[in-house]
Structure formats: structure tokens, C-alpha cells
Amino acid sequence: MKTHFIAIGGSAMHNLAIALKDKGYQVTGSDDAIFEPSRSRLEKKGILPQELGWFPEKVTSDIDAVILGMHAHQDNPELAKAKELGLKIYSYPEFLYEQSKTKTRVVIAGSHGKTTITSMILHVLNFHQKDVDYMVGAQLEGFDCMVKLTQDNDFMVLEGDEYLSSPIDLRSKFLLYQPNIALMSGIAWDHINVFKTFDDYIEQFRRFVASITPGGVLVYNEEDAEVVKVVEAAENYFRKIPYKTPEYEINNGKVYLKTEMGDIPLSVFGAHNLLNLEGARHICHTLGIMDEDFYDAIMSFKGASKRLEKVEREDKGTLYKDFAHAPSKVKAAVKAFCEQFKNEKKYGFLELHTYSSLNPVFLEQYDHAMDGLEEAIVFYSEDALKIKRMDPISPDLIKEKFKNENLKVFTNAEELHAYWETLDKTNGVFLMMSSGNFGGLDLTK
Structure with missing residues (x-):
């Protein structure tokens, strides 16, 4: 499959480009600015554009998919050429859905905590050598790339962002994933340049819950009043699993999680991270990870990049x-x-x-x-x-x-x-x- 990225240098876009290259796809791309670490990582894979700028001649009729990043503008000359040729143009999340529509999709959403929860889940699965496809918004210890796509894996874990999908697709990203299993960590007004009122912002989460596949699962933070309102108002059919902050204590600067199996020492701290951990535990349980195995793995989780x-x-x-x-x-x-x-x-x-x-x-x-x-x-x-x-x-x-x-x-x-x-x-x-x-x-x- 031949793919072309418009704005390949973005933190999310370049990871998807690398994942597709690793999958055996032909990958080309353009951008008007590419910074580190994107530049070095693209260069290592042999897909760094030779020069910066937009070049409509790169967009040819034999391209199977054009992937459009948020950094590009609606009047981008490569985008205009793709439209002229009638090529299929995907946003970043739309293409991820295309890559995962035959898999069980696990989507982690919320105004805060989603990167950490996704990272915790992937850390636990990796610890127990459970191979899944994924997309996460931070660099993780033990992972070379923030995106992994395969032909064979049954599950895909996706960090679900409520921001816009692309310059020509103004839907929230997480509305394109159609989760089989979902988590909602919290709702607090953000991105006011796009969502002008709090209700407009909350509406994206109502739509997200409505997008859960029939008979699916929603793990949700029962301590967040706005989340509870959205869940209780939902009219579609899915299984609801609430979670809350677990018991813990701090001894000599070390955090210990209180469990039926005894006190579990952790490498992260903060009530919000303990709450995130509990959400991750419930998601891992739906994926077949028993609590004892979860705790065994989570002890070595040191946090997502730039999160405390x-x-x-x-x-x-x-x-x-x-x-x-x-x-x-x-x-x-x-x-x-x-x-x-x-x-x-x-x-x-x-x-x-x-x-x-x-x-x-x-x-x-x-x-x-x-x-x-x-x-x-x-x-x-x-x-x-x-x-x-x-x-x-x-x-x-x-x-x-x-x-x-x-x-x-x-x-x-x-x-x-x-x-x-x-x-x-x-x-x-x-x-x-x-x-x-x-x-x-x-x-x-």
C-alpha cells in the first residue's frame, strides 16, 4: 500500500508513518517544519523528506491513501492536488480506525489522565508479553514507537483525544474509533478555541459514549460528577464498570497501594495517579489480566513521559x-x-x-x-x-x-x-x- 503524509513531522504523524513503514507500506511525506526527535526518527527509517515545503508533484494518482495532519491548512497545495486526483484522504484517527476495524478496539478518553492510563495498560501488557496494536500520546519506556500496527494482533489500545481530527474533518478524534471497550477518566473544559462553551465540550463525550459498539464495555470514573451525568444519560446498550480512588498510604516517601494481596509498592505518586491506576486495572481485567498479574507488573511502572x-x-x-x-x-x-x-x-x-x-x-x-x-x-x-x-x-x-x-x-x-x-x-x-x-x-x- 502506498501512503503519503501531509505534515509528516508532527509528534503523532511521524509515529504513524514509522509504524506503516515497519508494516511494509510505501511511505512518503512533506512538511514545512520538522523538529527533533521527529527528524532523526524519520531519517533513521529513510522517510525524512529531502527538503522542507509542500510539493504537489509528490501527490500522484497511484497513492492509495493520503493522511492529513492538523498542522496543515485547508489551502495546502498537496491537499488540493489530492482532491483534484480524487484520492482517498484520511485524518490521523480515521486511518487508525481503518487499520483496526477488524480488531477489538480499546479507547481511553478523558480530559485528563488518558495518556497515563493508556501507558499503564501498555506497560502491564508488555510486562506479561501480551502483544497488542496501540497508539499512545507519550514516549514509553520499553517502546520504540508511539504507534504499533500489525496484521495479526486481536486488540488495539488507543488513546482517545477529543480534539479535532483534521483541518477538513472537524469531528473529535475519539468519535472515529467506535470502541468495543472504553474508559472515561474525567471531564474538565479544555480546548476553548474549538469548544466555545462547556456544554459544547461535554457534548463530545456524550457522542463518544454513544459511539460504543452495542454490548460493549465502559469503565468510568464514578468520582467525576460530569462523567457520571454523561454515563447515566446514555441511551445505547453497554456494560458499565465504575471505578474510584483505591486505598493507599505514604511511608518514608514511598506510596503503597492497599490491596487484599497486601501492600503493593509503587513508583508513581499522587491520588490522581492512583485513580488512573484503578481505571487501568479494570481495563486490563477485561483483557484477561488477573489482579495479581496486574499488580506484579504495575510496581515497575515509572510514569509516562512528562507526567510527574x-x-x-x-x-x-x-x-x-x-x-x-x-x-x-x-x-x-x-x-x-x-x-x-x-x-x-x-x-x-x-x-x-x-x-x-x-x-x-x-x-x-x-x-x-x-x-x-x-x-x-x-x-x-x-x-x-x-x-x-x-x-x-x-x-x-x-x-x-x-x-x-x-x-x-x-x-x-x-x-x-x-x-x-x-x-x-x-x-x-x-x-x-x-x-x-x-x-x-x-x-x-
């Missing part, structure tokens, strides 16, 4: 980075950090980086998000606001919305870096929350 991930520093200071940027994720990460390091001085840094997090209306969601930290710092770039064509935001407004008068607010990367240099990284613990990089801050030094 410990950074090895030259000075041996204690620092964790987290992808948290949405309010619910920030609150969960801060709560976990404060619980884990009760007796240490706790520094929390948050970069407001996305369209949603820089929107004054959405900032209301961050109320008390940084409470419990001895030092709370928020950084956002005034240049980023200009690039996104958004109105200026004052530091006072940030403090007001966070309901934290002691909040330190930086709008200039150089000033943030200067403040960072004044801190003794071996005296206290540090939580760095961003989907960016704090203006180029090196967290290892």
Missing part, C-alpha cells in the same frame, strides 16, 4: 516536570506534589502556553490551582500573546484569577531565567508544569 517525570539534575536536586497546562491537570499535579513532599519547601512553576490557558475567560478555571506551594510562579510570554493575536494580560489579572496574592508572575523569559539562577535547587523540591519549555530553561542544570 523526575529530571536527573547535575546537582542532584529534586525536580519533576509535568505536561500539565489545563487547570484540572495543574490542580491534580500540585495536589500530588504537596502530598508527596509534605516536609519539603515546594516550588511550583507553571507556563501558560496554549490558546486556552491564555484566554482571560478560561483563566477563571485556575482558581486556587497553585495553593499549597511555598513558592508559586506563573510564566507567560507577551510575545506569545502577540503571535496568537490575543489581547495583553496583566500580571495582576493572573493573580486575581488564580486567587493567589503571593503568586510570582513573569512575562519575560530572561527575567524568569534570572530568578531561576537565584534559587538553590538542592534546598527544596521543584515542580515544572508546561507543554512548552519556559523560554528555553535547562532543567538539568
Whole structure:
């Protein structure tokens, strides 16, 4: 099969391209910008475009599938050529469904926790040498690629994102997967540039539940009121399995899960991660993994990339980075950090980086998000606001919305870096929350 990727350099797209190359497909692609690690990984597989840009002549009538990434625009010249030739154009999730429609599809959805839960499931299956196809949104220890596609595997585990599928397909990605087994971890308004109201956002999850195949299974977080409302309102037929935070305790900085089989030591911490673990356990049970085998495997799970991930520093200071940027994720990460390091001085840094997090209306969601930290710092770039064509935001407004008068607010990367240099990284613990990089801050030094 011959495939062509428009915007092959994306974090998700390049992994799918590699997976198809490994499956024996012919793969070509284009992009106007390709960064690391995408560049090196594509080059290693021999599918890195020779030059950057869009080249309609690459799109020929013998191509079986054109896969369109979100980074491309509707007026992309390669997309226009594909339409002119009448080629089949897929979004990323649509093509994944085509690759998995004869398999049992397991889809993990939710505003928060879905990457970690998917990672936990894959870690357990890999530990017990259970081979499945998969797509996950983070690099995992023990896995070479974030996407795996085969002819023979019976199951495919998919991280289900509610964001849009492609520039020409405005459906939420997870609506294309038609899960046989699903999980819903939580609902908290996000992506306000696309979903203008909270109800519009919730509607995507109502549709997701409605897309579960007849007689399927939904594992859901019964502690989330919005999730419960969606599940109770569903009219289609499926089996419902609720889950909640399991019992645990912290001894000498180590988290222990309380089970009928005794106390299970874990390498992750935080109530939200224990909740994620419980959801993963139920999904693994539906896949034939008994609880004893699940616990045996989960003890060695160290977390998904950038999800409360410990950074090895030259000075041996204690620092964790987290992808948290949405309010619910920030609150969960801060709560976990404060619980884990009760007796240490706790520094929390948050970069407001996305369209949603820089929107004054959405900032209301961050109320008390940084409470419990001895030092709370928020950084956002005034240049980023200009690039996104958004109105200026004052530091006072940030403090007001966070309901934290002691909040330190930086709008200039150089000033943030200067403040960072004044801190003794071996005296206290540090939580760095961003989907960016704090203006180029090196967290290892």
C-alpha cells in the first residue's frame, strides 16, 4: 500500500508513518517544519523528506491513501492536488480506525489522565508479553514507537483525544474509533478555541459514549460528577464498570497501594495517579489480566513521559516536570506534589502556553490551582500573546484569577531565567508544569 503524509513531522504523524513503514507500506511525506526527535526518527527509517515545503508533484494518482495532519491548512497545495486526483484522504484517527476495524478496539478518553492510563495498560501488557496494536500520546519506556500496527494482533489500545481530527474533518478524534471497550477518566473544559462553551465540550463525550459498539464495555470514573451525568444519560446498550480512588498510604516517601494481596509498592505518586491506576486495572481485567498479574507488573511502572517525570539534575536536586497546562491537570499535579513532599519547601512553576490557558475567560478555571506551594510562579510570554493575536494580560489579572496574592508572575523569559539562577535547587523540591519549555530553561542544570 502506498501512503503519503501531509505534515509528516508532527509528534503523532511521524509515529504513524514509522509504524506503516515497519508494516511494509510505501511511505512518503512533506512538511514545512520538522523538529527533533521527529527528524532523526524519520531519517533513521529513510522517510525524512529531502527538503522542507509542500510539493504537489509528490501527490500522484497511484497513492492509495493520503493522511492529513492538523498542522496543515485547508489551502495546502498537496491537499488540493489530492482532491483534484480524487484520492482517498484520511485524518490521523480515521486511518487508525481503518487499520483496526477488524480488531477489538480499546479507547481511553478523558480530559485528563488518558495518556497515563493508556501507558499503564501498555506497560502491564508488555510486562506479561501480551502483544497488542496501540497508539499512545507519550514516549514509553520499553517502546520504540508511539504507534504499533500489525496484521495479526486481536486488540488495539488507543488513546482517545477529543480534539479535532483534521483541518477538513472537524469531528473529535475519539468519535472515529467506535470502541468495543472504553474508559472515561474525567471531564474538565479544555480546548476553548474549538469548544466555545462547556456544554459544547461535554457534548463530545456524550457522542463518544454513544459511539460504543452495542454490548460493549465502559469503565468510568464514578468520582467525576460530569462523567457520571454523561454515563447515566446514555441511551445505547453497554456494560458499565465504575471505578474510584483505591486505598493507599505514604511511608518514608514511598506510596503503597492497599490491596487484599497486601501492600503493593509503587513508583508513581499522587491520588490522581492512583485513580488512573484503578481505571487501568479494570481495563486490563477485561483483557484477561488477573489482579495479581496486574499488580506484579504495575510496581515497575515509572510514569509516562512528562507526567510527574523526575529530571536527573547535575546537582542532584529534586525536580519533576509535568505536561500539565489545563487547570484540572495543574490542580491534580500540585495536589500530588504537596502530598508527596509534605516536609519539603515546594516550588511550583507553571507556563501558560496554549490558546486556552491564555484566554482571560478560561483563566477563571485556575482558581486556587497553585495553593499549597511555598513558592508559586506563573510564566507567560507577551510575545506569545502577540503571535496568537490575543489581547495583553496583566500580571495582576493572573493573580486575581488564580486567587493567589503571593503568586510570582513573569512575562519575560530572561527575567524568569534570572530568578531561576537565584534559587538553590538542592534546598527544596521543584515542580515544572508546561507543554512548552519556559523560554528555553535547562532543567538539568
